[in-house]
Amino acid sequence: MKPLFTFNNSKKAPKNDQPDRAVPVSRPLSHSLEANLLELQQGVGKSSDVVFRRIGQITDKFPLALVYINGLVNSDKVNQAILQPLTESTDLKEKEMTAEAAFNLIQDQIVKVSDMAELKTFETLQASLFEGNTVILTEGMNRALAADTAGWEKRSITEPSSHGVIRGPKESFTEDLRTGTALLRRRIKSPDLRVEEYKIGQRTQTSIAIVYLKGIADEEVLAELRRRLNGINTDRVLGSNYIEELIGDGGLTPFPTIQNTERPDAIAGGVLEGQIGILIDGTPFSLLAPSVFFNFFQSVEDYNQRFDISSFLRIIRYLSFFVSMMLPALYIAITTFHQEMVPTTLLVSLAAQREGVPFPALIEALMMELTFDVLREAGVRMPRAIGPAISIVGALVLGQAAVQAGLVSAAMVIVVSFTAICNFVIPAQTMANVIRLLRFLMMLIAGILGLFGIMSFLIVLLIHMAGLHSFGVPYLKPVAPMTPRYLKDIFIRAPHWMMKTRPKIAAAQETQKQSSVPEVKPADRSSQHKEDDSP
């Protein structure tokens, strides 16, 4: 028995561990229609959604059969483009012809479907069935025809549920890969936009498309991405995080090295900057790689608003990042170790508040932060109808009542709520989650070593981040290693007309021996970045 679930990470799997392929050998089709149908039937078992439709009466010489999966095909299309022409065709009945000629006739004239393919083995035949094709089998031929009749129930394009914007496109990707690529094609009408498709997951056979601009995306990054995608050895891909974790860099790091978004304009923007989009069938969330730390603070909204307000908002985001990560830790450090830093009047009122609180500041903060995370998780899970109840419990009971009961100080409630709000300012959820975790570590360290602990922890974090790479791109680029002219779109957002060149997403400098990395010429092509509003 093969295990039902195998999840072999390509990086860790030993080499002799054979991939868990569903069918390892390829079996050719036979000349007999009956034998082929029997084999197919055995292959899929008694699955009720697989339809076998025999068309025996057309001519005794060449009985036909259609096979398709109900629900994956558009039945109207099957009826009108395949079944009706086949049954009504007189050519097949009248002429004295060979099986070969009949087969060609069906392929070339009778079936009215644009996308047709010839299949020779049972494996390709099955795969084609699961993609929504209708397979036509004929007597006397060891080949089969697959007509593209895919048409299943899809969600229509809606507004994105995350990454909302005020002024900008309101479309989001859907679960369908084709819709995704089409949304991108509609935004970048260039022949340089390339879409490469992969099938990943031995059992799920999930389609994955990498989207990039030829000549702008770095070839080395592309090669590395292809290598990693081909190296994936898993039996399932059910969402974008499967891919993200399997191809991401960094080993054990809390920091994300790949962005995810459900916004086609964000992917298009990234692709135009030389990143590579990864679209995954079955989830509206697509990936962008390589992504450096600062990418997670950029939002598509930045480019849809004027540069001055965008720059301001971006600075607010970085501040929020630090506040969200450090505020409780700073509070602990200052109230425990460095009271002298606080002005005397404030110190007195803080001390008065804390007088009745039975716990040390560290315990108090940990308690409140954990409570907030519990509330937040409850908010995601709970049914809509009882939402208000939870907010009352959260806001009143855990906030005000806890202060009145003397369990926590009022200042701590302020600290925790402000921290929580700051966390939501960061546009990328993955980055916001990083600090949700680091915050606790930082609070513990602050409780032991005060500000010195916080500083040391920050330095260690910086060293850690300086050592990270995303597909060979240093994680803190372009700040470290610094390229001053690429800083126009990092901490601020310079006006569009000012950003004439595209920051190069360089390949790994460490792996290259040659010095003075020259500008990649295509990437430096003057201002594809410019927009209409340039003077």
Next chain:
Amino acid sequence: MRSDKARLTSLQISFMVILFEIGSTPLFLLGSKAKQDSWLAMTAGSIVGFLLLLVFLWIQSRFPESAWMEILTKSFGTIAGSGFGGIYCLYFAYQSMRNVRDFGELSKLTLLPKSPMFLTMLIFVATGAYAVWKGAGVFFRLPELLLPIMFVVYCSLIALLLIMGSADINNLTPVLEHGIVPVISTVIPDIVSFPFGQMLVFLMVWSLWEKRGVPVKSTLTGYIIVSLFLIFMNILNMAILGPVIASTSQLPFLRSIRTLSHFLLIEKLDIFVTILLYLGLLVKMTLFFFCAVQGVAYLAKSSHKGWVIPVGGLIYAASFIEKDYTRHLAIGLGPSLKVDVFFQVVVPLLALLLLLVRGRKRSPSRGKS
């Protein structure tokens, strides 16, 4: 695994020069023996240091691809060169340890008066060890992240001092009250060897530059900027505190900042000064640490990663040798500076001479072959 044949950019080298030279310098008022002329002493020191730096650069330009250890073996021969190399490793470790101890005392003084020093110093060394372990490529990105932060904090503190503080330029007069002799005597060897002569460590770094040759321009730019900054800080401290207080206080910059405490919401700006000192000390300590590790790894012909913990342990242990801060300061600003002369001036000049002699011998033979 990405091999860490690190290639440093010019900017990284400039930034490292600046941060390294700032290092622990603001902890002390250098040249306080020259009283109000200490800034003249600093200027003279930086000029002499500049000449010394040119010598270092010249030595490096003879062997642009080699680190100092290699140059030593090339100029003194394998055995004597390795011997010198070993001593240099110890010297780097010693300098690193000085910074560790400086930080330990600083944290006791300002940050964590109640926490034991062995703990703060252990964490300090461990932080440095992590950066060294990550290799030059990562470590040299640190100044790029830290320098902008330090720049902003320094600028705001200086602006506050200038606007609200009681800087009095008269504190700098009379110029050369006691003649030029006290100035010269503080310049040589004291100020030259600390901090300016310590540019020696870049002989371990320059060969890692991403381009061919020696990063003369970026090094000199960094050096000139940081010299001007240090001279300016010296003037500022002296102008605020006056020669008497300035020469007796332990942390003159901290003392200057404390004069502001009445004006601001934040009672004490100590914390910012401490952060600045912490960052400077950390980078300086780590660079010495890095050089010691690189040196040992070169001499032992093995990867640097294996040597991080032994060398770190040595530095940590050595930082306990001195009994108290007074003795630490006395050694650091006394005998230590005299020893520095040997490492920073005598050996490089000797190497220079030998290189010149050998170069002359070798060049005709090279012409034949």
